[in-house]
Amino acid sequence: MLAVTADDRRAPGLVAGGPVAVLANPAAGSGRHRGLLPRLLDGLAAAGRPVRLLTATTPGEAEMACHAALADGAGALVAIGGDGTVHRALQAVAGTGVPFAPVPAGTGNDFAVDTGFPSDPLAAVAVIADALRAGRSSLVDLARMTGADGAERWYGAVLAAGFDAICNERANRMRWPRGPRRYDLAILVELARLRRRRYTMLLDGVPHELDAVLVAVGNCPTYGGGMRICPDADPSDGLLDVVVGGRINRRTLIRIKPRIYQGTHVRHPLVRSYRARTVELSAEGITTYADGERSLDLPVTITAVPGALRLLR
Structure with missing residues (x-):
């Protein structure tokens, strides 16, 4: 999945601070930016800092490599890839104060775009390099998840806990077809099986019982490569946006789904929006x-954690 070579690059005029650790996923976005990696690394090195490409072949190894890089004194962490690559890096850098930056090079680059980075990888690297040279960074919020067993995960964009999560889960179990068609087939299968589930939500301690087919909790507005599922979410307001698609049948869901790209689905009478600092969410059978x-x-x-991430921008 991820870069399998290690590389240190240095530029003249080295400034103070540890090296810039880089987690890269050359397979992101079906590998369409694979050939850009040397230019992206050179662009980062032009900031005058040593650049170290991390070694990893699985998502688990990617997280461990990021944790190890920070433990070894990395002065910044950069993730080259899509939202999945960013997600792995966030598990190491969240709450540490170590500056971070995403370089959008995947199929879905929602966190990078929603936090103000250019969608072009080379342009994003230019912004990051300028921030490194200037010592400039800014704080944004992250969301921290805690499971029933105490397990913790961080995320930057959106948590899906309804129909979209169920489709992802089915697609991951399928061996055929490959690529995006597998997800399309999973959607068709789950549409045929669509049913409402009973959710219990506590929003800042206030209980809500509801039947729904879709629940999303956003720190940022978009997921899935530009779908504005939580259109009013702001990663600097210290709050989470919760969007719930309630008693929706198959035909209505098919009609509403395209409106998510513009964020106008929240105007539908069966869609409700909430805002809270802490969201406790439960339902049976949802990963x-x-x-x-x-x-x-x-x-x-x-839980929304204000200023949990320091961005190089």
């Missing part, structure tokens, strides 16, 4: 997906 990555089973507690 959540955070930043598009398989995460914790419900029940979970999600």
Whole structure:
């Protein structure tokens, strides 16, 4: 999945601070930016800091490599890839104060775009390099999840805990077809099986019992490569946005789904929005997906953590 070579790059005029650790996923976005990696690394090195490409072949190894890099004194962490690569890096850097930056090079680059980085990888690297040279960074919020067993995960964009999570779970179990068609087939299968589930939510301690087919908890507005599921979410307001699709049948869901790209689905009378600092969410048979990555089973507690991430921008 991720870069399998280690590399240190240095530029003249080295400034103070530890090296810039880089987690890269050359397979992100079906590998369409694979050939850009040397130019991206050179662009980062132009900031005058040593650049160290981390070695990892699985998502678990990626997280361990990021943790190890920070323990070894990395002065910043950069993730080159999509939201999945960013998600792995966040598990190491969240709450540490070590500056971080995403370089959007995946199929879904929602966190990078929602936090103000250019969608072009080379342009994003130029912004990051300038921030490194200037010693400039800014704080944004992250969401922290805690499972029933005490397990913790961080995410930057959106947590899916309804129909979209169920589709992801089915697609991950399928061996055929490969690529995006597998997810399309999973959607068709789950549409045929669509049913409402009973959710219990506590929003800042206030209970809500509801039947729903879709629940999303956003720190940022978008997921799935630009779908504005939580259109009013702001990663600097210290709050989480919760969007619930209630008693929706198959036909209505098919009609509403395209409106998510513009964020106008929240105007539908069967869609409700909430805002809270802490969301406690439970339902039977749901495995959540955070930043598009398989995460914790419900029940979970999600907390907005203001300023948990220092971005190089």
